[in-house]
Amino acid sequence: MNIALDVMGGDHGPGEVIAGAIEAAQAYKITVSLVGPPDIIRSELAKHATTGLKLPIVPASQVIEMGEKPAAAVRAKQDSSIVVASRMVRNGEAQGFVTAGNTGGALAAGIFQVGRIEGILRPALITPFPTHRGFCVILDVGANADVKPEHLQQFAIMGSVYARHVMGVNNPRVRILSNGEEEGKGNQLVISAHNLLAATPGINFQGNVESKEIVEGMADVVVTDGFTGNVFVKTAEATAKLLQRVMLEELTAGPISSVGAFLAQAALRRLRTRMDDSQYGGAVLLGLAGMVVVAHGRSKANAIRHAIRVAKQGAEQNIQVKIQEGVAESAPRASRLGDSAMKAVPT
Amino acid sequence: MNIALDVMGGDHGPGEVIAGAIEAAQAYKITVSLVGPPDIIRSELAKHATTGLKLPIVPASQVIEMGEKPAAAVRAKQDSSIVVASRMVRNGEAQGFVTAGNTGGALAAGIFQVGRIEGILRPALITPFPTHRGFCVILDVGANADVKPEHLQQFAIMGSVYARHVMGVNNPRVRILSNGEEEGKGNQLVISAHNLLAATPGINFQGNVESKEIVEGMADVVVTDGFTGNVFVKTAEATAKLLQRVMLEELTAGPISSVGAFLAQAALRRLRTRMDDSQYGGAVLLGLAGMVVVAHGRSKANAIRHAIRVAKQGAEQNIQVKIQEGVAESAPRASRLGDSAMKAVPT
Structure with a gap:
């Protein structure tokens, strides 16, 4: 290796x-x-x-x-x-x-x-995302700003393979990011993809998901286009940073500010440990003929080590082969089913 | 009135x-x-x-x-x-x-x-959004899941009128939500709309914006489609709630947990006051022939009062007329300019 x-x-x-x-x-x-x-x-x-x-x-x-x-x-x-x-x-x-x-x-x-792996239409960037219970994965977070439903279908298959073999999740729950959890909510892309995903064998599709439920840990794999996914992860990151800054300001503004500062620093340190995704090795570009891992720019030695582990693990598990098999098994059948399912979408 | x-x-x-x-x-x-x-x-x-x-x-x-x-x-x-x-x-x-x-x-x-107001293609839902410096407004946050560049152009005009006359912002800076701040970043919708907005007279368009910069207070009016806008505000809200919960857990987990709890509660209270948007009256559906204000479900008497103030203020300021004038002045000229600007977009 x-x-x-x-x-x-x-x-x-x-x-x-x-x-x-x-x-x-x-x-x-x-x-x-x-x-x-x-x-x-x-x-x-x-x-x-x-x-x-x-x-x-x-x-x-x-x-x-x-x-x-x-x-x-x-x-x-x-x-x-x-x-x-x-x-x-x-x-x-x-x-x-x-x-x-x-x-x-x-x-x-x-x-x-x-x-690309044969049969893959678009490689996608997948990244771990912290929830209250642990981490889920979300893809695409930036490789494809404009996608079609069949791309999202492949993202669901690739994400499931990744969650199973790299994150160690058994039967990962796949959901599609939408502006409402009810079926029928979403833009045209999401509504079409929802029907296609529901008809795709080999994945555990559980419908739409909103940000609130992602944070609650209701999905293991969140599927979205690269534009929305990028906005999603950046918004969460920006909000978390703002909140930490404001909390620190407020904790150190009170009458016993030195105690507040001490506690706040310790709590923020624990918070960061808890939300630390460095052991998951950053983002991975799935759908390519080899493992491509993009570690955070801010990576320290430990994060680099884990990024190397993710690359090794993906290669050992033959992620490429499993993705190719998954797409070959699911997508042709699914796209036949998907066609009729998509015709049922009200226009 | x-x-x-x-x-x-x-x-x-x-x-x-x-x-x-x-x-x-x-x-x-x-x-x-x-x-x-x-x-x-x-x-x-x-x-x-x-x-x-x-x-x-x-x-x-x-x-x-x-x-x-x-x-x-x-x-x-x-x-x-x-x-x-x-x-x-x-x-x-x-x-x-x-x-x-x-x-x-x-x-x-x-x-x-x-x-609708004559000339308005799509009404849009606008809402205040907290930043480190104060509040900006963002639209659309949920009325239109799928939009065209010319809809975003009208959102920019309506948002500018609203920021000026209801939020009291002089010469509001308009930006479009994207997955990168550089010109040329975005999905097809954003790239086309960027060119159209740059060619629209009567608005102070300053280009793309990412979540990080919104939080920093770099925009007064953030323009986006109703799907992305809805995901954006819900992601910020969900992340803020998660962070508050985890901070509270961490602050009360230490050896002097009762002091931590006391300080955390006080800080969270101040945080909520600081981020409190109730004085801005919730979301407004812009582009209709009368003021339509959707206050938060959780509104207390004070928030209802402010929602009524927003409706009154919009009506007094003839927001409807100003929106109609803005669209009539900007959009026809802009769409001529926009056509040629859009032809310049590399495909």
Whole structure:
């Protein structure tokens, strides 16, 4: 098992990324290929005891910066760390790649270099989302701004495979994000997709879901288009940050503000631990011929380690094969059923 | 000035609604028509000193319940409080109506009974949204699940009129909700609408906005389709509730939990006051021939009073006329410009 790691991605620099690679190589007994400028990698490796670990250096001289147009940059910078890492997956030299860099760059490298699984119409970005009970997964959160019902059907199948084999959820409950939980609520896309999903074998579809119920933990897999999904996760994140800031202000504004500050800091620390999704390894681009994991830019060594674990686990579980099988089994039958189901939608 | 009030809406019953009507009649020196079963209204009025206040009783024998299908219920129950109130607006007997009942019922009554302003393609639901600095307004939050760019253009015009004349914002900054702040980000709808909005005179359009920036207070008017807008406000609300619950759990979990609980309760109380939108009167259905205000189901007397104020203020300011003028001035020119602007969008 070989996972290629873009050492140049991430807000904390190559030191943190390489520390995560060392942890992963040690914990999971796998090869982690370190892709980037050899001198930087060598000097970081020298700070650790790495004897016996499989950490080959794969040279890459360029970096895609955060401000660059992803698709153009991936095409232009053929020796960038992310393109070299993705090419290793395409050539079968690695089973997956991990980056904490530019999400757009990872998407472009994944789609152009690694390529889609046969039968997959659109790869989708899946991410864990915290609920009161634990975590669910939501897809698509940004790879496809405009989709059709049959894309959402494939997202449901891919999400179910991911929840089962990577998140360890038995018979994951699939729901579609809507503006009301009742059947018949939604925009045209959701209403059409609802009927198609209800007629799709091999998934445990339970209907519409609203944000409130997602937060309550009523779904294991939330299916949505990449525009709505992106707005959804960003709104939750922005609201959580605002609330934490305002709570901190209010807790430290009272007459016994030092006690309030102490308690607030401790509570916020526990809150962050509880909502911490780093062990789930960030977002994964599902539907490609290899595992492509996009760790948060803010990833520390521990989060990088888990992102590598997710890539390894997906590769070991043959997620690609299971997705291909799932789509082959469910979708052709489903699209026949779906056609008639869709005709029943009132217009 | 006469505002019709559906006394049968709201979670706290007619007593709370009527108390709000009395406060409003007193504070704003206007007529508030109390629409509902006369015996209930009389017995509630008897609990207050109402001498000199203009609070006529308008009989209505039916109620639309929360579980009913709104459009069907509005058609079937012609003597329901919400239908009678909306009919008063249609007939010019009242300048607006206020309800804290079923939002769907209010939309149906507003659209079927009150009717649209000439030139308005789609009425839209607008609501205040808390930011770190204060409040912005967002529309549509649920009246139209599927829209076209020209609908979003009208929402921008209506939202600007509302922000200026009801929220008191000078030269309101209009932005469109997207999955990225950069121009060119968005789904097809947003990209087309962005170009149309940029070419619309009479509004202060500043481009795309993400959730993070809305929360930071970077927009006064946020324009979006009713599906995304509904998901947006519900996600923010659900996340805020989850965070408050988890913060309370964490603050009371520590070794000095009683102090934590005391501080947390006080901080949460201040937080809720700070985020309290009751003075903005809930959601308003813009684009109709009269003011239609949908107060929160949870409205207490004070929130009902403010909802009545919003209806009164909108009517006094001739919001309907200003919207009609705005659309007549901006949209025809804009749609000519918009056509050419839209041709420039890369496909």
